[in-house]
Amino acid sequence: MQKLCLTDNCYNITKQLAKKLEFLSHVGRYIEDAQKIGDEKTKTIWETIRSDEERHAGMLRDLLIADVKGNKL
Secondary structure, three states: OOOOOOOHHHHHHHHHHHHHHHHHHHHHHHHHHHHHOOOHHHHHHHHHHHHHHHHHHHHHHHHHHHHHHOOOO
16 A cells, blocks of 8 residues: 655645635635725725635645546645
């Protein structure tokens, strides 16, 4: 039986995906804070960043799935 471990590439993908998901778990509060003080510009920027980070997280997730399916771990 061969022991599987993370390659540097897979580790990097996993690490960055975790960071993006952590950010996404907090950004809703940033948006709420901007909204509370009526700062539409900041609210809009946070929403744009959230959208971008969701897209990037999806890209990283797809890479990770492909690595798992391709046994690149």
